[in-house]
Amino acid sequence: MPLVAIEYEFRVRLPASAEAAFRWATDYAPDDWARMGRDGRRRIVPLGEHALLLIDTVRTNGRAVTKQRLVRLYPRRRAWTNTHLAGPTRHSQFWYRIRPRGPRASVIEFTGLQVEPAARRLTPAQLARRTREVRGEDAALWRRLARVMGDELRTRRSRRRRSAT
16 A cells, blocks of 8 residues: 655644743643544653653544654744654654744644555645645644633633732
8 A cells, every 4th residue: 555645834823922832732631632622542651851752542433543653842942743653644744833923922833744545646636635635634623722722821821810819
């Protein structure tokens, strides 16, 4: 079965400073899949100060799919990589970078290389269509995460204010 390499990029506005958005986005937790609106669980294995292994099991079309990902954090750059070690998109790699857009906003710049099996080699038109699909799915996911981020950070700020009074 041939492999297809899908290259794509997108940007999504985030409702937090670049520092706060980076901390939120890289503060991995077992309930992350629920934040993404999906049925799944996550195990986080620290590998050092700036590296970790994510072992995710997600239900897709009624079956459980497990993926292992190596995440490398670059805090000074507010960036990280996510390399798929096992699962249906093994060898895929994603680069994330958060850039400031003022004191209370930022943007995530996403560059993806998704490697996936295909029944046959894709024509250029089929590859372009698949690229649009994958880019659209991932951008929609980050737009959802941006809403969740805004809600969670606002709630934390309002709780902090109430407890300070």
